[in-house]
Structure formats: structure tokens, C-alpha cells
Amino acid sequence: MARKSRKSVKKGSKANKPSRPVRWALVWGVRLFGVVLLMAIAGTFLWSVLNPPTTLYMMQEKSRLGSIEHEWVPMDGIAPIMARAAVAAEDANFCRHWGLDVAAIRRAIDDGGNRGASTISQQVVKNVYLWPGRSWIRKVLEAGMTPLIEAIWSKRRILEVYLNVxxxxxxxxxxxxxARHYFGVGADALSDVQAARLAAILPSPKSRSARDPSTFVxxxxxxxxxxxxxxRADGRAQCFES
Structure with missing residues (x-):
């Protein structure tokens, strides 16, 4: 009887082991995750010092339209009011969160999902590393990469990239x-009103105009x-102006 019980235990232990195809899938799944993680880290470090020459969406629009207008300008070449206006319009607590604004997400949920909750950091991840759209896969990748960006990039760098893409x-x-398209000036020469109007057309620039603003704009x-x-007065602009 004892021998039979030992045999049954051995058989049961073998039965509990995952099959070879499952083990193979697990091993390669872990390896794939590791490769993706390393690529994400490498890409994050790369664009922390180099300027992204283009994005997937830019390439799509260039293919559709034939050409696009785009010229990179460093943060020092952008009027300070433009940076403050963009933050005030899109992410007022930009300096106070780590990439995901939990309070804004809760408000969006309470509002039934009718308001946006994406931070500027999330928009940078979406624009630079991912693709347009609202799929859950993209949202998961965005949520995973945003804290990585926040950990490696400065807030000033995040805002600089955002304003350039x-x-x-x-x-x-x-x-x-x-700035040249709407007002015929460089980004460094934008007036307060011009900067505010550029910020006001976000995030729906194709249906709003900074040159011929509607009453809403x-x-x-x-x-x-x-x-x-x-x-600026309460210190929420210090992280990108210092």
C-alpha cells in the first residue's frame, strides 16, 4: 500500500508540472518581456539627450498629405509664456505628479469618462513611442512607460519634447x-495672447483655429x-522654468 501511495504521489507531481509547450511559452514570454523592457529603457535614455526626428503619427500624416511642417526648437527658444500656457491648458499639476494624475483620473471616472485625464507626460509617451488611438494595449503600454519617462527625463525635457511634437x-x-503658420513669428517671439490661443486649440487643432479664433477659443x-x-504665482511652474 505504501508503494502504491508513493507512486500515486509521483504521478500527481508530474501531472502538476506544466507541459513542454506551456513551459516553452512561459520561457519565451519572459524573454520577450525582458527584451521589450530593455528596448523601452534604451529608448527612454536615447530621447532624453537626442531630439526625436519624427513620430509615427507625423510619418502617417506626411504619407497622407505629402508633406508636413515641423522644426525642432530648444526650450530656450520658446517664449516662457507658451510653456506656462500649455501646462495651464493641458496639465496644471504637471510639476506635482509623477506622470499619472490620480486625482484627474478619479474625476474622469466620476464624470463617466467624458473628460480627459492624460497628463503631458502620457501624451509625450503616446506621441513619441506609441501610436494614435484608444486601444487598451496602447493604454497599458502608455501607463507602464510614463513613470519610466518621469524617472529618467527632467520635467523641462518632457515639456520641451511635448511642445515640439x-x-x-x-x-x-x-x-x-x-507660431510661423498662424502668426508669422518664431516660437520665441510669441505674445501672451498668441501663446494662449495656441494652447487653446489643443487637443482639437483640426477643428479650432488660433489665427481666426471662435468665441470658444x-x-x-x-x-x-x-x-x-x-x-507661476503658486509655484506650479518651477519644475520647468528653473
Missing amino acids: AEFDEGVFGVEAA RKRAAQILDGAATI
Whole structure:
């Protein structure tokens, strides 16, 4: 009887082991995850010191339109009011979170998902590393990469990249191209009102105009100017202005 019980235990232990195909899938799954993680880290370090020459969405739009307007400009070449206006419009607590604004996410959930909760950091991850759209896969990757960006990049660098890859009109990417497209000036020469209007057309630049602003855009720009002054006064602009 004892022998039989030992045999039954041995058989049971073998039965509990995953089959060879399952083990193979697990091993290669772990290896694939490791490769993806290393690529993400390498890519994050790469664009922390080098400027991304383009994005997947830019390439798609260039293929569709034939050409796009885009010129990289460093943060020192952007009017300070433009940086404050963008933060006031898109992510007022940019300096106070680590990439994911939990309070904004909760408000979005309470509102039934009718308001956006993406931070500027999340938008940079989406624009630079991922693809447009609302799929769950993209959202998971975005949520995973955003803290990595925050850990390696400075807040000033995150905002610099954001302002250089954001879409401001059909085929117009980056604040330098947008400033010349709408107002005929460089990004460093933007006035307070011009900067606020550029920020006001986000995140729907194809349906709004900074050159011929609607009543909504004018009101939104005025609110953004107030918000920009507020975040400067209460210290929420220090992380990218210092």
C-alpha cells in the first residue's frame, strides 16, 4: 500500500508540472518581456539627450498629405509664456505628479469618462513611442512607460519634447511651425495672447483655429492666461522654468 501511495504521489507531481509547450511559452514570454523592457529603457535614455526626428503619427500624416511642417526648437527658444500656457491648458499639476494624475483620473471616472485625464507626460509617451488611438494595449503600454519617462527625463525635457511634437493644425507639428503658420513669428517671439490661443486649440487643432479664433477659443485662451499666471504665482511652474 505504501508503494502504491508513493507512486500515486509521483504521478500527481508530474501531472502538476506544466507541459513542454506551456513551459516553452512561459520561457519565451519572459524573454520577450525582458527584451521589450530593455528596448523601452534604451529608448527612454536615447530621447532624453537626442531630439526625436519624427513620430509615427507625423510619418502617417506626411504619407497622407505629402508633406508636413515641423522644426525642432530648444526650450530656450520658446517664449516662457507658451510653456506656462500649455501646462495651464493641458496639465496644471504637471510639476506635482509623477506622470499619472490620480486625482484627474478619479474625476474622469466620476464624470463617466467624458473628460480627459492624460497628463503631458502620457501624451509625450503616446506621441513619441506609441501610436494614435484608444486601444487598451496602447493604454497599458502608455501607463507602464510614463513613470519610466518621469524617472529618467527632467520635467523641462518632457515639456520641451511635448511642445515640439504636438499637432497644432493639419500637418503642422511643434510650436515653432505653429507660431510661423498662424502668426508669422518664431516660437520665441510669441505674445501672451498668441501663446494662449495656441494652447487653446489643443487637443482639437483640426477643428479650432488660433489665427481666426471662435468665441470658444477666445474664452478658453483668456482662461488659460489666468491659469498660466496662477501656476507661476503658486509655484506650479518651477519644475520647468528653473
